[in-house]
Amino acid sequence: MVKALSGAARENALASLSGWEQVEGRDAIRKIFQFRDFNAAFGFMSRVALLAEKMDHHPEWFNVYNKVDVTLSTHDADGLSERDIKMAKAMDAWA
Numbered sequence: 001m002v003k004a005l006s007g008a009a010r011e012n013a014l015a016s017l018s019g020w021e022q023v024e025g026r027d028a029i030r031k032i033f034q035f036r037d038f039n040a041a042f043g044f045m046s047r048v049a050l051l052a053e054k055m056d057h058h059p060e061w062f063n064v065y066n067k068v069d070v071t072l073s074t075h076d077a078d079g080l081s082e083r084d085i086k087m088a089k090a091m092d093a094w095a
């Protein structure tokens, strides 16, 4: 069972990310990615989808044309976990 990050570990993990904001009223992080066009946005989503399946960890996201609005949290832990941090970093690397 994956555990939610707390205390210093949580602070350090969040500090290692850039462009992600904490969602109000919920232990989750959010970032809006913008791409050249739909093709680039969907390519990004396809790549992330493969990682999500591999990790058994899935983003909440909303796509309109070239924008992908992503929220990450770990439902099983009812909060942010290492899995969200790992996924956020992969997304940042591929955007």
Ligand SMILES: C[C@H](O)[C@H](O)[C@H]1CNC2=NC(N)=NC(=O)C2=N1
Pocket: 056, 057, 058, 059, 073, 074, 075, 076, 077
């Ligand atoms: C049963 C299965 O392991 C779970 O429901 C997985 C699937 N994907 C998931 N994705 C996310 N974001 N959080 C989870 O807790 C989670 N759990």
